[in-house]
Amino acid sequence: SGAITLDPGYGNTGSCQSAITFIDGEKGILRYRGYPIEELAEKSTFDEVMYLLIWGDKPSADQLAKFRAQLVEHAGLDERVKKHLEALPATTHPMAVISSVLATLSAYYPSTDDRDEDIVRLLAKFKSLVAWSYRRKKGLDYINPDPNLGYVEDFLNMMFGSYDEATVSAMHQLLILHADHEQNCSTSTVRMVGSSHADVYATMAAGVCALWGPLHGGANQAVIEMLEAIQDDGGDVSKYVTMAKDKESGFKLMGFGHRVYKNFDPRARIIKKAADKVLDALGIDDPSLDIAKQLEQVALEDEFFVARKLYPNVDFYSGIIYRALNIPTDFFTVMFALGRMPGWISQWRELRDENARIHRPRQVYIGPKQRSF
Ligand code: CMC
Numbered sequence: 001s002g003a004i005t006l007d008p009g010y011g012n013t014g015s016c017q018s019a020i021t022f023i024d025g026e027k028g029i030l031r032y033r034g035y036p037i038e039e040l041a042e043k044s045t046f047d048e049v050m051y052l053l054i055w056g057d058k059p060s061a062d063q064l065a066k067f068r069a070q071l072v073e074h075a076g077l078d079e080r081v082k083k084h085l086e087a088l089p090a091t092t093h094p095m096a097v098i099s100s101v102l103a104t105l106s107a108y109y110p111s112t113d114d115r116d117e118d119i120v121r122l123l124a125k126f127k128s129l130v131a132w133s134y135r136r137k138k139g140l141d142y143i144n145p146d147p148n149l150g151y152v153e154d155f156l157n158m159m160f161g162s163y164d165e166a167t168v169s170a171m172h173q174l175l176i177l178h179a180d181h182e183q184n185c186s187t188s189t190v191r192m193v194g195s196s197h198a199d200v201y202a203t204m205a206a207g208v209c210a211l212w213g214p215l216h217g218g219a220n221q222a223v224i225e226m227l228e229a230i231q232d233d234g235g236d237v238s239k240y241v242t243m244a245k246d247k248e249s250g251f252k253l254m255g256f257g258h259r260v261y262k263n264f265d266p267r268a269r270i271i272k273k274a275a276d277k278v279l280d281a282l283g284i285d286d287p288s289l290d291i292a293k294q295l296e297q298v299a300l301e302d303e304f305f306v307a308r309k310l311y312p313n314v315d316f317y318s319g320i321i322y323r324a325l326n327i328p329t330d331f332f333t334v335m336f337a338l339g340r341m342p343g344w345i346s347q348w349r350e351l352r353d354e355n356a357r358i359h360r361p362r363q364v365y366i367g368p369k370q371r372s373f
Contacts, residue, residue, distance in 0.1 A: 004362045011259065016191065016356065020053060020346050021182040025260035030267065032180055033057070041270050046175040047071070047151050050342035053180050054119060054349060067120070068150065074124035075145035075154065077132065078108040085136040094334045095212040097133045102126065103205035111199055115352065118200055119345050126204075127151060130338050131158030134331060155338070160326065166281040167325050173274055174318060177267045178336050180343030186210035186217065190344045191351050195359040200348065207344045208337050214254065217336040219315035220322070223255040224329050227288040227319075230295070235287075237295040245304045253299060255316030257308070267314040275317045275324075284324045292317060 007013045022031045030037040033052050040049055051059040051067050059067060084101045105125060111118050128145055135142050135158075143158045152171050156163035181187065189210035194203045211217035230240055244253040258265055279286060296312050299305045315336075322332050 004364050006364050009259075010188070015183055015188060015359070016351070018182065018347065018350060019056070020350060021180045021343070023182055023260055025258070025262050028261060028264045028266045030181070037177065037266055038270065040176055041173050044176060045150075045152075046172045046179070046339075049176045049179050050123060050151075053342045053346040055116075070120040071124045071127075071151050072145070072147045072154075074121040075128050075147075077125055077128045080108070081105075081129065081132065082136070082142060085133055090137055090139065093212075094133055094137065094331050095208060095218075095337070097137075098130060098334055098337060099205045099208040099212070101129060101133070102208060103202050105129075106199050106201045109201075115349065119349065122200060122204065122345065123151075123341060126341050127155045127338065128158060130334055131155055133334070134159050134328075137328075166278065170274060170278045170321055170325060173270070174321060174335065175339035177270060177314060178318075178339030178343075180340070180346065184216065185213070186340065187344060187347050190348055191356075192359045194348045194351050195356055197352075200345075203348055204341065204344055207340070211337055211340065212333060217315070217333045217340070219254050219313070220319045220332040220336060221329055223292075223315055224288065224319040224323060224332070226254045227291050227295075230291050231287055235291060235294075237291060237298050240295065241298050241302055241305075244299075245302070253295070253305075253310070255312055256299060256305070257310040258313045261311065261313065262309040264311050265313045268312045268316055271314060271317040271321065272312070275320045278321050278324050282324055286320055286324065288323070289317075289320050292320060 020033065022034070023029065032040060032049065033056060035044075035052070035058075044052075047068060048059060048064065051064065081101065084104060085097065088097055088100070105122075109121055109125065132142050143161055145154055146157055149157055152168055152175070153163050156167060156171065183191075186207045190203055190207040193206040194200075198206075214222045226240070230237060233239070240251070241253070243249045243251045244256075275289060278284075279289060296316070299310070305311075318336075319329070319332050322335055323329070327335060
């Protein structure tokens with residue numbers, strides 16, 4: 001196998017060509033379809049970003065109205081989905097609930113010949129599934145979609161039975177910031193599974209599973225748990241920074257570091273500001289925010305983190321906002337999945353439209369030579 005180039009973790013392997021998301025990790029640039037993330041976070045809605053990512057351009061007023069109407073039309077979920085949710089113990093991690101129930105939706109909504117129709121249906125139903133899984137976990141009655149509400153408002157309404165302006169705007173921004181990030185672990189998983197022509201629900205369920213891990217989307221839950229542990233332990237952030245430098249400890253600073261960003265994560269900058277704003281607007285004083293800021297400061301002045309170019313990533317401050325919005329800790333990564341769904345879908349659509357070859361990496365075999373059994 002001399003011809004095989006080994007690249008563990010695919011740090012230097014381009015797995016596809018893509019016209020969706022651009023990242024310059026040295027300069028801290030992130031753009032969806034050419035639009036800077038800062039501008040989208042400020043001026044666009046999540047509906048527009050979903051459309052932009054999937055279909056390539058900013059929607060016209062007509063296109064947006066049609067898209068929104070389709071999202072409303074498909075928001076309902078088969079009553080039998082409740083039985084799936086209730087068959088799982090209420091203690092099941094929400095990412096396990098979401099991934100497994102999502103994979104079964106093909107039973108009720110089998111794929112059609114119209115890929116774009118399937119896509120809208122999936123976006124609409126995923127939102128309802130997330131909200132219903134929350135209601136089930138809390139033991140609350142299910143709330144049906146309200147055809148008069150936009151995607152984000154309806155999501156909040158199906159979760160909590162109400163919504164307010166500050167929460168809606170924070171939610172749009174968070175979902176936009178999470179919507180795509182080129183070939184990260186879950187997106188590469190979606191492309192991998194999609195390349196076998198597996199059904200779209202199964203493909204997206206695989207993305208959810210990949211996102212769950214604490215080195216990826218699961219970091220947002222892990223960050224809050226870390227901040228709480230620091231607080232319970234007396235609030236000495238230096239102790240945890242020291243521990244993170246010791247490889248033997250097995251402890252890493254959650255929400256720090258990134259494969260591609262080596263100067264800063266532009267999403268983290270926006271989220272940090274948003275955290276201050278949201279907590280202010282909702283009149284919440286969360287000691288975790290102070291601990292997070294202290295931790296960031298101490299780490300950024302530390303030689304170990306400076307030398308390795310480790311900075312706060314998107315997950316570092318997002319959990320503080322989710323908590324302020326009353327989202328339970330083990331639901332944080334589900335929120336990430338809700339935001340990332342249009343990204344996964346856009347990458348899957350691009351892959352299928354170009355009739356991509358099945359993904360099948362090679363290896364360098366290092367096991368025993370032939371032996372006799
Ligand atoms: N705390 C302490 N040391 C770290 C950390 C950290 N959070 N991240 C990286 N390092 C060290 C790492 O040990 C290595 O040291 P050395 O060169 O001495 O061996 C060096 O920094 C380079 O790190 P790496 O492990 O080669 O980086 P990677 O590209 O393989 O992994 C990462 C990237 C994000 C998985 C990693 O930084 C990490 O585990 N961070 C904590 C989990 C996290 O916040 N994940 C969210 C990522 S962003 C959004 C998302 O994907 O959901």
